[in-house]
Amino acid sequence: MEFYTIALIHLLAVASPGPDFAIVLRHSIRFGRRAAVMTSIGIGLAILLHVCYSLLGIGLIIKTTPWIFQTMSYLAAAYLAWIGFAAIRSSAGSYTDQQNGQSLHLSDKKAFVRGFLTNGLNPKATLFFLSLFAVVISAQTPMNIKVFYGGYLAFATGLWFCLLSCLLSYSKIRQFIGRHGHWFDRAMGVLLIGLAVKLVVSDLI
Template structure:
């Protein structure tokens, strides 16, 4: 196998392990699937995939490493990300007190697919775990001598596979049996999802306090 072949294999394996690990993207698609249905969840999955292109672009250009080495800029990004996850968490908690769960007698109108797409996009772009992963991937795994167009192709591949993975998650969790179970446990599940997002926010804030302290 050629050098590029080994490199592509390493990139694919590292990305597969990263995208399959629980995180904000998974939590968002899970909640969109169970509360709003397949169309909304698939739109968010597509937005998450587009977010991958942003990470890949600044990593290929070396901008990500520069931001990481600029304390003030990196701290600002942490606070913005934490605020966004806190907003998602508050939204999930607030929704748990609205109609749409229990016996399923009432329903909540799903957001427009465009809004769901943007929510997926920003959830991924503002996920510092993803930022650090891509900076490390393109700094350590990908050879600097690899042509830029090949590095760009890696980014497109990861965006497509990410979209496919979260689309599969959306399809699985919008199956009728799973959806019926959600309606019975809607308040509990929404509060659990909200708590997860709030914990992501707290983790970012605490990490910055530790660094700055």
């Protein structure tokens, strides 16, 4: 029952719109399936970072030490805003290659790093996993089971976004995106900047 509870909570969390969803959607639209999948893998592996925080108790230190939490919030906000402003500057001409069936190029390394940083710098994700391991998972649960939970959460997150990347790569969707891609890009930019502002504002309140 503990595992099923964790799996359900995680599914609801990962399916909700947020920085991870926005960056995968943007990379699918702008750079194609491969870049989006590499971004998804980066997001999935970043989950292990939050799991380690929680298992080692570092997450509690982050939460109870205001300046560390604020620093993480500001770094995450600055990173999301930077990506967002780049997306807003997207022009219709930048999607000419996509209309011809090709995608703009983003290296595997850059796509992976962007996914990893988007999730890894998100303090909300740290708090989510800290709460999950502190409240949902019993203190009597063996460490090897907790490690298994962490591995599952990382795998499930990466798989979810990989499936989303593949869905957005279907030909009809790609053709539609090719015609309106710059508007999607700008919308994702606004969303990312909005998430950045929300991080800063919620931290100040």
